[in-house]
């Protein structure tokens with residue numbers, strides 16, 4: 001087996017704390033910062049309570065800043081945390097940077113105990129100053145654990161449950177047909193699939209699904225503009241929304257520094273980014289509002305929530321402020337509309353990049369594993385007949401090897417490797433050799449020997465537990481979009497395996513990059529080229545025709 005793809009570990013390069021370094025020369029105003037921190041440090045000494053879990057040595061004021069900094073640049077954050085856990089012989093790690101405390105959970109046991117069983121205590125987020133400065137305040141994924149978060153989470157969950165997503169299967173099939181047609185189109189002009197073309201097709205696919213489900217947006221031209229919008233915002237969500245990437249997260253007073261101040265790059269970045277974030281949450285929402293007014297709206301998350309406004313709204317919940325209970329109905333409706341708009345924006349941004357990462361990584365990994373493709377294709381041909389029909393959701397139970405490939409992709413390449421504050425280190429857990437023997441080898445067979453139960457809690461000492469248990473976060477902050485993500489990504493994987501052979505271009509570094517990944521909130525494979533060739537004339541035809549589906553969505 002080709003084991004050159006070793007998962008997002010040793011190949012990663014970018015230090016997450018680089019953004020912090022970029023703004024380091026802001027320490028030109030050290031008096032303010034050191035004074036502030038000294039004050040905090042003295043306060044903490046007076047309040048000293050239970051000891052912290054083990055972790056790198058802490059110096060007064062700066063904590064473990066230099067210890068962490070000297071390691072970044074060599075590896076990714078999640079690999080560093082895993083190695084530190086080994087060094088301090090603890091699966092729970094404490095890191096203090098400038099008085100900002102992070103607890104990292106490197107084992108399934110610790111994550112299940114703290115983020116599962118005690119999730120009421122450990123489900124919050126620190127205040128994300130840089131994210132707020134960049135206009136992300138409406139995104140409930142970064143909100144602390146408050147009544148504001150609870151209302152948004154509840155509103156979101158009702159429409160993204162597994163059964164609610166099943167109602168959108170016809171649309172997901174239609175989007176997958178479009179993806180296959182586009183892929184067969186670029187294949188007919190050139191043998192090599194360029195990364196930008198592939199990425200554009202996959203981004204279009206993810207965006208079309210989330211925009212349709214959330215806003216009922218279905219027009220191709222609109223879609224392109226909205227894909228661009230989310231691309232513009234990607235840099236900021238992937239850096240500003242990670243607490244601690246910018247000095248302002250450690251020194252909140254810095255947010256009062258004017259944008260023109262020498263070294264205040266973060267302020268200028270935040271100003272630029274907040275234009276994108278505002279467009280992101282408002283543009284598609286305004287389009288939905290306009291379509292409701294003109295009577296052309298398609299039933300979707302937005303319309304269904306708005307229909308319910310009168311019955312569900314509780315002003316105290318929406319504002320977190322009891323005094324608001326006296327609010328007039330019009331004000332209440334306006335506030336609830338904001339809640340719905342914010343949830344829709346969160347779905348749009350959270351759903352646009354994550355599945356893209358998983359699908360692109362799948363293509364890269366498959367191009368390195370022809371033997372695994374052949375085994376999956378043998379199963380697909382046996383179950384569906386050779387190039388006669390595309391795999392469908394109803395076939396999923398009869399395709400255990402395709403399922404195993406899907407699980408192995410999620411295990412070895414978790415798209416969102418870390419959470420926040422009390423950090424479940426999904427990457428460390430999914431590469432723990434006590435759970436997954438030989439964790440750096442891509443081997444779907446591991447999921448054939450044991451029978452992972454979808455959604456069932458992992459037995460304490462079972463081998464190869466279902467990666468779905470860890471790849472989507474933990475406890476109350478577990479990804480509420482996972483049902484949509486799993487359905488859309490599984491269908492693309494099964495269809496690609498059924499219709500195409502994916503191969504590497506050559507072993508030369510420039511045109512066949514092996515697993516180099518970006519280090520961000522959502523991990524992406526670095527640009528790569530490969531050949532995606534229809535397996536036969538019949539397969540090409542299937543890609544062109546796609547599913548013959550009824551596109552009306554039952555709601």
Ligand code: HEM
Nearest residue numbers: 141350351354355358415416419420472473477479481485
């Ligand atoms: C392969 C695809 C996906 C993966 C791997 C993934 C993974 C995750 C993870 C690990 C978290 C928790 C992060 C943390 O603890 O800080 C999360 C949160 C979240 N995800 Fe996903 N996700 C995916 C797709 C989606 C989709 C398609 C949607 C929208 C429909 C979505 C919506 C959200 C939201 C709203 C949150 C924030 C939840 C909260 O803070 O309460 N995700 N996701």
